[in-house]
Amino acid sequence: MRLLFGAIFALAIAAVLGLGTTWIALTKGTAYGGVTIGAWTAWPKNGTAGIDPYARAIVARTGELPVGSGDGIAFHAYSDDTGQPLDGRCNVLVSGITPQARFWTLTLYDPQGRLVANSVLRQGFTSQEIIRKSNGTFDIIVGPRARPGNWLPTGGVERYQLVLRLYDTPIGMATRAGREAPMPAIRQGGCQ
Amino acid sequence: MIRLGLWLLGALLLGGIVHLATVLLLPSMASHDAYARVAAFAPANAVVPVPAPTPDRALMPFMDPAFAVSVCRYDLTRGPLKFSVPISQAYTSVSFYTRSDIAYYAINDRAAGRRVIELDLMTNAQRADLQDTEEMTRADRLIVTSPTNNGLIVIRALTPEPGWLPAARAALTAAQCRPQTLG
Numbered sequence: 354m355r356l357l358f359g360a361i362f363a364l365a366i367a368a369v370l371g372l373g374t375t376w377i378a379l380t381k382g383t384a385y386g387g388v389t390i391g392a393w394t395a396w397p398k399n400g401t402a403g404i405d406p407y408a409r410a411i412v413a414r415t416g417e418l419p420v421g422s423g424d425g426i427a428f429h430a431y432s433d434d435t436g437q438p439l440d441g442r443c444n445v446l447v448s449g450i451t452p453q454a455r456f457w458t459l460t461l462y463d464p465q466g467r468l469v470a471n472s473v474l475r476q477g478f479t480s481q482e483i484i485r486k487s488n489g490t491f492d493i494i495v496g497p498r499a500r501p502g503n504w505l506p507t508g509g510v511e512r513y514q515l516v517l518r519l520y521d522t523p524i525g526m527a528t529r530a531g532r533e534a535p536m537p538a539i540r541q542g543g544c545q
Numbered sequence: 546m547i548r549l550g551l552w553l554l555g556a557l558l559l560g561g562i563v564h565l566a567t568v569l570l571l572p573s574m575a576s577h578d579a580y581a582r583v584a585a586f587a588p589a590n591a592v593v594p595v596p597a598p599t600p601d602r603a604l605m606p607f608m609d610p611a612f613a614v615s616v617c618r619y620d621l622t623r624g625p626l627k628f629s630v631p632i633s634q635a636y637t638s639v640s641f642y643t644r645s646d647i648a649y650y651a652i653n654d655r656a657a658g659r660r661v662i663e664l665d666l667m668t669n670a671q672r673a674d675l676q677d678t679e680e681m682t683r684a685d686r687l688i689v690t691s692p693t694n695n696g697l698i699v700i701r702a703l704t705p706e707p708g709w710l711p712a713a714r715a716a717l718t719a720a721q722c723r724p725q726t727l728g
Contacts, residue, residue, distance in 0.1 A: 399648075
């Protein structure tokens with residue numbers, strides 16, 4: 354009788370523990386092999402045959418296709434430079450320069466990777482659309498209300514993420530430091 | 546007390562095994578991965594345009610809205626495939642994914658170095674069967690070997706400004722992905 358209870362107890366704990374950790378690992382993030390520069394993180398290995406089992410499982414679950422390493426690299430930002438999560442009700446300034454690449458795109462997604470609806474049908478910018486200052490840097494204002502210049506609307510959503518994709522770029526697996534890859538700064542300002 | 550500790554230890558070990566097994570098995574059991582989503586509307590060995598992502602509808606998450614996208618779901622069981630796409634004005638890339646959505650190869654217009662990206666796609670076995678004729682060893686002939694019989698070719702053309710969309714779409718419409726006629 355004690356054996357039976359023990360076995361049921363152990364199996365129950367094993368099931369909860371095993372499935373629970375899998376669920377957390379697949380929904381809460383991809384910790385392995387990330388390259389973090391400022392607020393931005395990329396997983397260059399996910400675009401190669403060397404993708405790790407956790408990232409494979411995440412890709413299978415969400416149904417996305419990672420950017421191939423011969424094509425480009427995608428940097429995700431979930432928070433500003435101070436670590437505060439990006440809030441769609443606040444004004445966020447993305448400014449500076451981007452690493453060397455033939456083209457880049459900056460896109461705003463909700464946490465599940467869907468585009469966010471807004472009145473002006475703008476979900477992102479390409480490197481060619483952006484208005485730059487005379488020294489080559491740019492300011493992009495991400496916020497709920499229309500602003501002059503490069504305005505990326507948030508649609509007022511609570512949480513979002515920015516994805517900066519570099520195409521035809523030397524940035525990749527060998528990149529480690531911000532010196533090689535100067536990413537734009539993200540500063541969160543006033544909220545509404 | 547010791548008995549309880551042993552049961553707990555056993556439970557921890559078993560839990561670890563359950564965790565690893567589910568993570569490793571999930572990719573082969575996923576029924577709603579990118580390949581399955583494409584297979585729902587695209588016939589094998591044909592280039593099919595993918596509708597642009599909108600906030601309400603997108604084929605898959607994290608699609609870049611600045612790109613026009615077409616896809617070819619390939620099946621190499623009957624033989625190798627010939628693939629070609631004319632490059633658009635801005636930036637064109639071709640990425641290859643296995644049946645389980647692993648990106649194993651990608652090439653862009655600059656790497657191709659010509660006005661057309663042209664290549665042969667085959668399995669390792671089909672590559673081994675090829676005769677090394679002069680035609681086969683031509684320097685500019687690109688052969689891509691797929692680790693799996695099935696997979697996806699994703700063709701993407703950048704539209705740096707909205708006005709470029711028709712040109713990008715036109716380049717993708719001219720893409721071809723068809724079984725090789727042996728001869």
